[in-house]
Amino acid sequence: MEKYYKRALELDKMDVLSGFKYYFEDEDDLIYLDGNSLGRLPLRTADLIADIVKNQWGKRLVRSWNENWLDLSQSIAAKIARVVGAREDEIFLGDSTSLNLFKLAFAALKAKSGKTKIISDDINFPTDLYVLQSLVDQHFPGHSISLATSEDGITVEDHNIQDLLDQDTALITLSYVAFKSSFMYDMKRINELARDNDSLLIWDLSHAAGAVPVKLNETEADMAVGCTYKYLNGGPGAPAFLYVRKDLQEKLVNPIWSWFAHEKPFDFDLKFQADKGIQKFGIGTPPVLSLAAIEPGLDIILEAGIDNLRKKSLDQSRFLLEMIKEELLPLGFRFSSPLDDEKRGSHVSVQHLEGYRITRSMIEPFDDAVPIIPDFRPPNNIRIGIAPLYNSFMDLYYTVERIKGIVETKEFERFGQEKLTVT
Numbered sequence: 001m002e003k004y005y006k007r008a009l010e011l012d013k014m015d016v017l018s019g020f021k022y023y024f025e026d027e028d029d030l031i032y033l034d035g036n037s038l039g040r041l042p043l044r045t046a047d048l049i050a051d052i053v054k055n056q057w058g059k060r061l062v063r064s065w066n067e068n069w070l071d072l073s074q075s076i077a078a079k080i081a082r083v084v085g086a087r088e089d090e091i092f093l094g095d096s097t098s099l100n101l102f103k104l105a106f107a108a109l110k111a112k113s114g115k116t117k118i119i120s121d122d123i124n125f126p127t128d129l130y131v132l133q134s135l136v137d138q139h140f141p142g143h144s145i146s147l148a149t150s151e152d153g154i155t156v157e158d159h160n161i162q163d164l165l166d167q168d169t170a171l172i173t174l175s176y177v178a179f180k181s182s183f184m185y186d187m188k189r190i191n192e193l194a195r196d197n198d199s200l201l202i203w204d205l206s207h208a209a210g211a212v213p214v215k216l217n218e219t220e221a222d223m224a225v226g227c228t229y230k231y232l233n234g235g236p237g238a239p240a241f242l243y244v245r246k247d248l249q250e251k252l253v254n255p256i257w258s259w260f261a262h263e264k265p266f267d268f269d270l271k272f273q274a275d276k277g278i279q280k281f282g283i284g285t286p287p288v289l290s291l292a293a294i295e296p297g298l299d300i301i302l303e304a305g306i307d308n309l310r311k312k313s314l315d316q317s318r319f320l321l322e323m324i325k326e327e328l329l330p331l332g333f334r335f336s337s338p339l340d341d342e343k344r345g346s347h348v349s350v351q352h353l354e355g356y357r358i359t360r361s362m363i364e365p366f367d368d369a370v371p372i373i374p375d376f377r378p379p380n381n382i383r384i385g386i387a388p389l390y391n392s393f394m395d396l397y398y399t400v401e402r403i404k405g406i407v408e409t410k411e412f413e414r415f416g417q418e419k420l421t422v423t
């Protein structure tokens with residue numbers, strides 16, 4: 001491992017983003033590799049929220065709606081637009097990813113009412129599939145869902161999607177970056193396939209936004225949803241976003257009508273008239289505190305630059321994969337992420353039969369080893385989330401060294417197989 005230690009030192013020295021970690025709350029004695037589940041707290045967020053609570057809510061009270069709050073969702077959405085390659089009038093910020101997917105999938109199925117097929121894949125995030133199942137079960141009884149199968153459990157080939165696609169396909173929904181394996185689709189190619197069959201496509205960007213360059217406009221994507229509490233560092237349960245290409249907006253109807261989607265909410269008209277723009281996808285009063293908390297994280301991402309982040313993330317995942325190959329494969333580990341850079345997001349998964357107990361040992365060392373927080377995804381994936389804004393190459397070196405030690409000494413045997421609720 002000696003040579004990797006030296007390499008990590010050198011790579012950290014050359015890292016142009018190394019200063020960005022100081023924008024975040026940081027515990028000295030913790031290696032955090034779960035930024036793809038809950039990103040770190042930007043220091044400015046803590047001050048900003050304290051100020052909004054004390055001054056805007058505390059002192060200005062309801063006057064704050066006009067002074068600061070009514071435009072908040074749209075002004076922060078404009079920054080998300082820059083991160084995902086869209087126009088600012090194509091992004092709505094609010095509600096959860098699941099709810100946004102429900103709204104858009106419902107609207108898409110209505111817009112393509114002559115067609116009955118829905119396509120997704122079997123490595124997609126479960127909530128996305130649940131939303132589709134609920135739509136078929138509750139609202140579109142004649143529709144059916146077909147899942148493209150991943151042959152190796154890691155990637156989905158274009159032809160796996162293409163084989164299912166036909167003129168009867170109303171909707172395709174896929175995660176751009178897969179939550180377990182980190183597999184990343186060719187967005188442009190899949191958009192073309194959808195267009196050739198006159199189908200609509202919704203991308204879930206939850207594991208992609210802030211982690212990889214996303215080019216919604218350039219690839220002519222129809223729709224997308226995504227969360228802000230992972231690589232965007234917006235805080236636990238932070239409001240999600242949705243994207244609808246400008247020319248599609250007038251063709252889609254939000255299934256849930258509420259005053260915040262109304263053209264003129266403060267006229268209090270008794271008849272609903274939808275907003276003409278992207279705000280038509282809003283539902284109810286925005287959660288001001290959670291919305292405001294998203295902005296500092298976005299500012300940091302925009303300052304670092306998404307291309308710089310991608311470059312560092314790839315340098316880091318390559319370094320990690322090389323160490324895993326040399327040091328961990330001989331100990332019973334297997335890669336469960338694509339090795340090809342173009343097909344990999346910013347996290348790396350490895351499998352081991354004792355994956356769960358190894359993860360527990362990393363998080364709760366029995367001696368003075370530094371706690372390392374990755375996460376675990378069943379049946380036996382250890383997911384190592386690389387967040388280039390605050391992870392160093394040395395973090396990755398220590399992680400591999402520690403995993404190696406845990407397996408060689410069988411330290412994981414301190415733990416049972418029973419699972420904690422959040423892993």
Ligand SMILES: *Cc1c(COP(=O)(O)O)cnc(C)c1O
Nearest residue numbers: 096097098125175179204206207
């Ligand atoms: C994290 C994640 C979600 C989360 O959905 P919520 O409604 O915010 O709980 C959805 N889809 C994908 C692909 C995710 O990675």
